[in-house]
Amino acid sequence: MTGVATAAARLVVRGESLEKRYGRKRVLRGVSFVVPRGGFLVVTGANGAGKTTLLRLVAGLAAPTRGVLEVWGDRRDLGFVGHEPLVYQELTALENLELFGRLYRVADRRERSGMLLERFGLWDARSDRVSTYSRGMVQRLALCRALLHDPALLVLDEPFTALDEDGAGVLDTELAALAGECTVILSTHDPARVDALATDRLVLA
Amino acid sequence: MSALTLYASDVVALARKDLRLELRARDTLPAMLLFVLSTLVVFHFALPTGTADDAAFGLLWIALVFTALLGLARAWAPEREGGALDGLVLAPCDRSAIWLGKTLAVLVFLTAAELVALPAFALFFAPVDLVAVAGVVLASIGICAVGSLLAAMAAASRGREVILPLLFLPLAIPLVVGGVGAGISPQGASYLTFLGLYDLVFAILAWATFEYVITE
Numbered sequence: 001m002t003g004v005a006t007a008a009a010r011l012v013v014r015g016e017s018l019e020k021r022y023g024r025k026r027v028l029r030g031v032s033f034v035v036p037r038g039g040f041l042v043v044t045g046a047n048g049a050g051k052t053t054l055l056r057l058v059a060g061l062a063a064p065t066r067g068v069l070e071v072w073g074d075r076r077d078l079g080f081v082g083h084e085p086l087v088y089q090e091l092t093a094l095e096n097l098e099l100f101g102r103l104y105r106v107a108d109r110r111e112r113s114g115m116l117l118e119r120f121g122l123w124d125a126r127s128d129r130v131s132t133y134s135r136g137m138v139q140r141l142a143l144c145r146a147l148l149h150d151p152a153l154l155v156l157d158e159p160f161t162a163l164d165e166d167g168a169g170v171l172d173t174e175l176a177a178l179a180g181e182c183t184v185i186l187s188t189h190d191p192a193r194v195d196a197l198a199t200d201r202l203v204l205a
Numbered sequence: 206m207s208a209l210t211l212y213a214s215d216v217v218a219l220a221r222k223d224l225r226l227e228l229r230a231r232d233t234l235p236a237m238l239l240f241v242l243s244t245l246v247v248f249h250f251a252l253p254t255g256t257a258d259d260a261a262f263g264l265l266w267i268a269l270v271f272t273a274l275l276g277l278a279r280a281w282a283p284e285r286e287g288g289a290l291d292g293l294v295l296a297p298c299d300r301s302a303i304w305l306g307k308t309l310a311v312l313v314f315l316t317a318a319e320l321v322a323l324p325a326f327a328l329f330f331a332p333v334d335l336v337a338v339a340g341v342v343l344a345s346i347g348i349c350a351v352g353s354l355l356a357a358m359a360a361a362s363r364g365r366e367v368i369l370p371l372l373f374l375p376l377a378i379p380l381v382v383g384g385v386g387a388g389i390s391p392q393g394a395s396y397l398t399f400l401g402l403y404d405l406v407f408a409i410l411a412w413a414t415f416e417y418v419i420t421e
Contacts, residue, residue, distance in 0.1 A: 059295060060295070060420075061291055061294065061295070061420075061421065062421045063420075063421055074297065075295055075296065075297040076297040078295065080291075080295055082288060082291065083288075084287055084288030084291070085287050085288065086287065086288045086289060086291050086292030086295070087287055087289060087292060088222070088226065088283055088286075088287065088289050089283070089286045089287045089289075090226050090229050090230055090283065091222070091225070091226065095222075095225070099218060099219075099222055100292060100296065102214070102215070102218050103215060103218070103293070103296035103297070103298045104296055104297060105211070105297070129229075130287070138287075145292065
């Protein structure tokens with residue numbers, strides 16, 4: 001295997017001169033980055049700098065207007081937490097995880113759902129509809145959904161939003177356990193929180 | 206499990222989810238039932254006595270198409286709330302399964318409305334024979350197949366309440382022609398063939414294009 005091929009095999013995400021426009025509004029301009037396998041990229045920037053757009057591009061929820069974006073792996077390898085929880089409001093936490101676990105072909109989805117709900121402090125509310133949850137509980141469920149299928153690439157858009165200290169602590173522990181094994185791209189307004197885990201940083205202007 | 210079995214199990218899981226949501230919220234089916242029934246009652250009093258059955262069948266189809274539109278307008282509402290559609294799009298299942306699951310769920314709602322509408326129509330206007338019922342079944346499949354696709358397109362836009370009827374009603378015209386023809390024409394069988402062909406062509410088109418409709 002050549003040096004170039006070896007490097008390519010280790011890469012998980014590569015963006016080059018990425019640009020995204022919504023109509024006449026340019027949201028992203030000339031963004032380039034590389035995240036190697038097991039890397040932990042922290043994306044920061046002011047409100048409106050394009051963090052959410054960049055992460056949606058990486059997740060495949062939007063396509064770049066210009067530039068090259070390569071993501072090694074397929075949808076099965078991706079776990080995504082966005083600004084919205086990506087779950088059904090009128091289903092319970094268990095029903096949501098059962099549905100998404102089925103779609104992600106998670107063989108032991110019941111055990112894994114239970115384990116994640118327990119870990120994120122939602123076990124007692126597992127049979128309540130999501131519409132009755134607080135914002136922080138919804139965010140915890142969104143994290144459970146993203147981790148359900150044990151993804152190799154985790155894309156997290158401001159995952160600490162709405163979490164209380166307890167929830168943020170659980171997420172800190174999860175991220176620390178995943179760092180190095182799982183490739184993580186995380187946007188935040190509080191980079192100091194994940195500074196110890198970060199292997200790369202990208203500041204959007 | 207084979208790919209086909211997995212696909213079928215995804216479709217069933219997605220359709221079952223919609224039925225469960227409807228059982229819980231009850232915000233689509235009761236509206237459809239009330240609408241179709243009250244429309245037929247209004248038509249009953251609005252239509253002059255002695256009007257031909259042909260005209261009555263036309264009114265039945267107006268009621269059915271607008272009842273379907275009512276259901277389709279709400280079809281993707283659960284996916285809009287909380288960004289659940291993005292969750293489905295990210296899942297590694299075949300994206301056409303999302304469309305098929307939704308089509309089946311809407312078809313169940315529409316069939317329930319028709320189970321009320323057809324006896325009411327027979328009571329108020331004219332008897333409904335088997336060919337007419339077959340016409341309703343085939344046209345309903347077409348309505349749900351095309352309607353679910355168009356409702357997904359409309360759901361992503363700001364003026365969805367206006368866009369859905371604008372997209373759906375022109376494409377529903379052949380179904381109305383086929384449905385009315387099956388109900389009143391002596392050559393009802395040929396209208397059934399027409400409806401079957403419409404279903405086949407548009408279901409394949411919707412199945413093949415759904416992925417491009419829901420991804421940016």
